[in-house]
Amino acid sequence: MSGPWDAWLDDALQSLGDAMLLRSLRPLVLPETHVVSQDRHALPTFEGLGPWDRAGVAVEVSHATVDAWLRDSSSTGEEVERNPNHNAGGGDNAEGELHKLLLFSGNDYLGLSVHPAVRQAAAQAAVEFGMGPRASALVCGYTSHHRLLESTLAELKETEECLLCPTGFAANMAVLTAITSVVPGKRGSGGSPVAIFSDALNHASIVDGVRVAQRQSNAEVHVYRHNDMMHLHQLLTNCKRERKVVVTDSLFSMDGDFAPLKELAALRKRHGFLLVIDEAHGTLVCGENGGGVAEAFGVQGHVDIHVGTLSKAIGCHGGFIASSRKWKQWIQSRGRSFIFSTALPVPVVAAAHAAIMVAKKEKWRQHNVWALVRQFSEATGLIFTSPIAPILFGDADAALEASR
Secondary structure: OOHHHHHHHHHHHHHHHHOOOOOOOOOEOOOOOHHHHOOHHHOOOOOOOOHHHHHOOEEEEEHHHHHHHHOOOOOOOOHHHHOOOOOOOOOHHHOOOEEEEEOOOOOOOOOHHHOHHHHHHHHHHHHHHOOOOOOEHHHHHOEHHHHHHHHHHHHHHOOOEEEEEOOHHHHHHHHHHHHOOOOOOOOOOOOOOOEEEEEOOOOHHHHHHHHHHHHHHOOEEEEEOOOOHHHHHHHHHHOOOOOEEEEEEOEOOOOOOEOOHHHHHHHHHHHOOEEEEEOOOOOOOOOOOOOOHHHHOOOHHHOOEEEEEOOOOOOOOOEEEEEOHHHHHHHHHHOHHHHOOEOOOHHHHHHHHHHHHHHHHOOHHHHHHHHHHHHHHHHHOOOOOOOOOOOOOOOHHHHHHHHO
């Protein structure tokens, strides 16, 4: 952790304890399902693509949906209900009435959402536990399965701890509102506002988290030019606030480029800020062990808080925050989007854990992603550096026309 933050966090946690506001997670012990309890190496894994992999990208939509799409007609998804030939059961009447599409815009980078082991884990957990306890994690929604997944993610990110959240969006909101929240009894003294430095192209969940933090705590906000470390350095140098936070995507979801994490690590050492990165698109995709962009750049130890999602390469649903034990204690006590949300359903948690185990075993999936990046670059004559391949038209109307 960085200089000014060490003493502040210790004092903040002590203040929470004194005010009896330090929240704890008490896991309910559910029996391990057969899928979880069996030898990890016995999970069904494969040496290449299976027919289920295509099922993850081959989809069907009604012709009414396609027609409305091509006309650029506004929709709330009702076309399938208006289709008189639509058969929700997929019977004979539906034959020939649907338009086949291939998805190239999904986030299921490794195809794990349809993997037999992931399906099996979710189904088995659902049969044995239903959806699990339906409450917030701090009440009774936190189970031994949640704890197992948190420990697995902490190991992946090489951090002391991890905290599951209902979504990746909620995870970013929890982090940014917690680290800028006022310490009980310290307003106007030990609770001086934080300065936040955010990349201009950060994800909407970071942008909204920053806005809420600014409103709730009078945080000073600076937006630095995209990946411009000189601009960031100037802003940091001119800022008089003692506690500073730099937050950035690690792999940007629209442009497909990487944050300069080595340079950010050097600036962190110089300025003593807290470094928060959103690894939504990097987890399991980047790094030799799938630890993300920070691992690929060799700077995992210089990142204070890793935010991630279970809904992209892990192929499931939910978000997580990987950090030190102290930061987990603080965020689970002050991050409102975590505190006041129902915990993830147990089948989703079991599926996510199985997905990570499969990814570790089937390393060829990660290698295949990067082989496709190289092939697509060679085929188009364009330079792509990640699985996110932006093709810029320079004009919104031209982009919409190309989409049609």
